[in-house]
Amino acid sequence: MNKKQATCMAAAVLILTTVLAGCKTTDVTTDQTAEQKDSQKSEASKEVAELTFYHRMNTMTDYIDAFVDKYNDEHPNVHITTDLQTDSAVLQARYAAGEDPDIVLGPQSTQYMVDGKYLALDEAMPELVESVKPELVDIVRELTTDHVYRLPTGMGTYGMFYDRTIFKELGIENPDTWEEFLNACRMVKEQKPDVYPFYLEPDNLGHQVYYLPLGLSMLDNGMLPYNKAATKNDQSILRFMEDGYLDLYAERLMEMAEEGLFDKEAAIVGNADTASEGFAQHKIAMMLDGTWWYGDAITQYPEMASYIGFMPIPSIKDDRDAYGSVDYDSCISISATSPYQEELKEFLTAWFDDAGKYCETRKCPCSVKGVEVSWGDKTFVKEVDDVLNNYETGVVQTESPNGFYTAEIANIVEEMLVGSLAPDDFAQTFTDEWNAAYGSK
C-alpha cells in the first residue's frame, strides 16, 4: 500500500466513523443524568447563579426587563439575562445545542415537557400551582405524564371582536348564529364598501381551525377526553373525517370568500399590525381573535379601547348557539436540568407575586386566584364576562402534534383559498398532515 492509498483509506475510515456516529441510536440513561446533575449542583453551590430567561413576548419586553433588573438587584447571588426570540424554532435550536434556557415564557411544546426539560411544578411547588385558577391548571396539565410543567400568568378569551361604532351606525345586533353573522357581514359589505366585513390574516387562518371546527368537536367531547385523544392521535374520538366539522368549516369559509365577505388577499399577505391599523381606522367590522390581541392593539392605539366590542364565536353548525373559549396566556416554566433549582423556584414565586402587575401591563385577566386586575375598558371587560357567563364556554385549546404549528394549518387553508386545494379535500389534507406530524416520531 503506497502513501496515497493509506491517506485515502484513513480519510475513508474517518468519514465512515463520523457518518456512523451521526446515525447512532442513542438513549440517555438516568444514571448519567443524575451523575451530571450532582456534579453541576456541587459546582452551582459555589458561584453566582447565571440564569437565562427565554421569552417571546416582544410587547412585554419593557416589563420583563424591568422585572429582571429589579430581581437581579435584590438577589446578588443570582444574575438573570433575558433572551427575546419571537421565532419558536430558536428554542428548539437552543435545546438541540444543549443550551437549555433556565426560564421559558412560552412556547412550551409537549415534547419538551415529555423529554423532561421542565420541572414538574405540581410536585416541586404544589402551593404555587394551588394558587392558580384550577380551570387554567387543567388546560396546561401535560396529559401523558399527568404533570404541570408550566403555569399561565394570565388568562385569555377567544371570541369575535367588533367595531361598536360601525354596528351602532348600521343598526346591527350582535349575531348569535352563523346565518346572523353572515347577514351582519353582508350588511357591512353593502352599506360600507370600504370596510372589511370580516378580517382574516394568515396567523388567524391557523387558529380558526382550532377554534371553529375542532373547537366544536372539543365542546362535544369535553376538553380532557378530547386532548387525551389528541396526544395519542386517537381518531375514534377526534373523528376528523367523520364528524364533518372540518368539511363544514371549509364550506363556510369558501362561501364567505365567494361572497367577498373577507379579503382573500389580506388573509394571505396581511398581518396582525394590519388588523390593529384596520380597527384603528374603522376599516374592519369583525375579527376572530383572542384577548391577547386586544392587549397589544390598544397599547398601540389607545383610542380603540372606547369602541372595540367582544362577542361569542358564532357556531359554524346551524343548530348550535354561539360559544366562548377560555385560554391561558403567558405560560412560564423553569428548567428541570438546571443546577440552580432553588434559585429558579424563588424566581418563579417572585414572578407570580407580581402577576397582577404583569397582567395589567399585558391587559389580560390574571390567572392567580383572588387577584383582580383592571385590564381593559369597562364595557369591553363586561362584554367578555358576558360571553364567559352567559354562553356555552369551553376550553378550546387542542393538543397538537409537535411541529404541527398554526402556520402549517394556515398553509393548508391558504391552499384552499387560492384554489390549489378543493374544499372537499380540506379535511383529508388536514388529517394527513396531522398524522404525518405524529408519524415522525
Add this chain to the structure above:
Amino acid sequence: MLKKIKANYYKCMALPAFLLFFCFFIYPLCLGIGMSFTNWDGVSAEKTFVGLWNFREFFRDSRAIHTMLTTIKYGLLEPICINVVGLGLALFLDSKLKMTNLMRTFVYLPSVISALVMGYVWQLMLRPDGGAVRQVMEFLGFGAHFKAWLAYPDSALWIILLVNVWQFSGPAMVIYLAGLQSVPQELYEVATIDGAGYLQKLKCVTFPMLKPAFQINVITNIIGALSVHDSVVALTDGGPGYATETISVYIYRMSAGARAGYATAVAIILLLITMLPTIFIYRAMQKER
C-alpha cells in the same frame, strides 16, 4: 531528514485552512449524512436508526415533490435572468458614458443588504394597503392594474425572482466588468480592421473572452438559486399555500417541526440536486478550454 521536512513544510501552511474546513464542513456533512438515517426530532436525546425511510418519504410526499419542482424552476430561471441582466449592465457600464462609476455603485448597492431585510422591504412596498408600489402606480394612473401579486400562486414566484434579480445582478455585473476590462484592446482593433461590427465583436471577441467570468457567475448563481431561502421567507413565507415553498424553506419547516432527521435527509437531497448542474457545467466548460 531535515531537507525532507523543509521540502514539505509548505504543506503545513494548508493545515489551519484544512482544520477549519474539516470542522465546519466535512465533519457536519458526515454527521448530517448519518443523521439523515435517523428519526431524530431535533430536541430529545433519543434517536433511532430508520435506514432510508426519510429519503423514501421525501419522494412519496406530494408537497415535497412540489417543493423540489419549484426549486428547480427557480434554479433554472434565476441564473439565466441574473446573468442576462448582469451582462447587459456590464456591457452598458463598460462604455464611455458619464457617471458610470456612480451607476455601478447604485447597481451594486442592493447586494450589500441582507436578502432577508430586502425581502421585508419589498413585502412592505408591495402591500395592498398603503404599499409604495400601489401608491406610485396610482400616481402614474395605473392603479387599476395593481394587485397583491404575492397573494397569488401564479405571480408570487415571479416577484421573488424579480426581487432577487434586482438585488443580485450587481455582483454578476462586477464579475463581467472585470472580465470585459481584461480583454486585450488589440483583439478589438484587429476585429475592427477585419471589418467586424459591434455584434460580431461581441460574438467573436467579447463572449469567448468572458467564459471564465460566465463560469463563475453561472455556478455561483445556480448554487444560490437552488438554496434560496431568505427572500422567500420574507416575501411569501413559502405561500400562498405551498406555491413558493423552496426546498430550503421546506427543510427549515421540517426541522422546526421536530423532524430534524427527515430535514437532514432533504438537505442531502438538496446537496445532490445542487451538485449535479454545477459539476455538469464545470466539466463542460473545462472541456471547452
